[in-house]
Amino acid sequence: MWMYEKKLEYPVRVEKCDIKMAKYLSAQYGGPDSELSAGIRYLTQRYTMPLEQGKGLLTDIGTEELAHWEIIGTMIYKLLKGVPAEVLEREGLGAHFAEHGRAVYPGDAAGVPWTAAYIQAHGDPVADLHEDLAAEQKARATYEHLINLTDDTGIKDTLRFLREREVVHFQRFGEALRLVNEYKPTKKIY
Amino acid sequence: MYYNPYNNYWGVCPYMPVGGYPMGDAMKYYYQPEIPVPKGMREMIVKIMETEFYVVELALYLDTHPSDENAIKLFNEAVGRLDELKEAYREKYGPLTHYEKTGCPYQYVQGPWPWEL
Numbered sequence: 001m002w003m004y005e006k007k008l009e010y011p012v013r014v015e016k017c018d019i020k021m022a023k024y025l026s027a028q029y030g031g032p033d034s035e036l037s038a039g040i041r042y043l044t045q046r047y048t049m050p051l052e053q054g055k056g057l058l059t060d061i062g063t064e065e066l067a068h069w070e071i072i073g074t075m076i077y078k079l080l081k082g083v084p085a086e087v088l089e090r091e092g093l094g095a096h097f098a099e100h101g102r103a104v105y106p107g108d109a110a111g112v113p114w115t116a117a118y119i120q121a122h123g124d125p126v127a128d129l130h131e132d133l134a135a136e137q138k139a140r141a142t143y144e145h146l147i148n149l150t151d152d153t154g155i156k157d158t159l160r161f162l163r164e165r166e167v168v169h170f171q172r173f174g175e176a177l178r179l180v181n182e183y184k185p186t187k188k189i190y
Numbered sequence: 191m192y193y194n195p196y197n198n199y200w201g202v203c204p205y206m207p208v209g210g211y212p213m214g215d216a217m218k219y220y221y222q223p224e225i226p227v228p229k230g231m232r233e234m235i236v237k238i239m240e241t242e243f244y245v246v247e248l249a250l251y252l253d254t255h256p257s258d259e260n261a262i263k264l265f266n267e268a269v270g271r272l273d274e275l276k277e278a279y280r281e282k283y284g285p286l287t288h289y290e291k292t293g294c295p296y297q298y299v300q301g302p303w304p305w306e307l
Contacts, residue, residue: 005287
């Protein structure tokens with residue numbers, strides 16, 4: 001079961017008013033390569049992962065991805081907090097404001113709502129782990145794009161932390177794949 | 191109502207109006223005052239964040255290398271430090287989860303939530 005702790009994994013600092021970023025950060029909040037996709041993908045794939053190391057890894061990384069999802073939601077919330085409607089419209093967030101006000105919404109940077117079509121759970125551990133490796137690389141690339149899109153040092157710092165976590169998760173999934181591939185040819189006696 | 195240049199530790203968009211912010215433009219009665227952050231809370235939370243991140247990182251490593259004794263030693267030491275820090279935090283500011291003993295009124299709901307810090 002899941003427990004919640006009333007703190008973020010890493011602090012979120014918003015130092016200037018880069019309101020356009022609120023729209024672009026939705027790519028990592030409810031987009032195809034977002035933390036939400038990653039969290040739900042790993043937490044769904046863990047049921048059919050054969051090795052206990054794999055189950056533990058998918059559970060823990062999935063939970064950490066939900067914590068990252070919270071960080072991105074906090075960033076969007078802080079960027080939109082208190083901003084008047086005319087300024088939002090000028091910065092390109094008019095559609096978001098019309099439909100969601102200053103709320104955070106799990107859609108991608110263009111407003112397309114999140115869908116489970118972004119993830120897949122095959123039941124085959126090699127296929128699942130390869131998809132997880134690809135997902136971590138896609139998330140890392142998205143973070144690099146987002147870091148290039150802003151010049152707010154506080155947001156850049158948090159995005160850099162999140163990007164490093166994606167790289168580390170990629171390494172961990174590589175380990176899990178190695179373990180699964182080593183397990184496959186071993187003799188199993190029943 | 192004039193706009194407040196950010197002056198809190200973790201910053202907020204400078205459009206924050208002083209004294210609070212409207213939760214909706216048409217509904218003036220959703221106006222909510224700015225939640226004051228207790229002194230020292232952010233510094234303590236950052237220390238807990240650092241130690242807990244260390245623990246999470248070691249936990250992920252131990253998931254795929256469960257028999258690495260050195261890592262297990264570091265992990266147990268870090269968990270000990272984390273428990274002390276969380277105990278110190280709980281005495282001053284209340285519990286971080288709703289699985290801990292609380293005073294009256296219920297402490298878990300109070301105070302700035304993580305996205306309001």
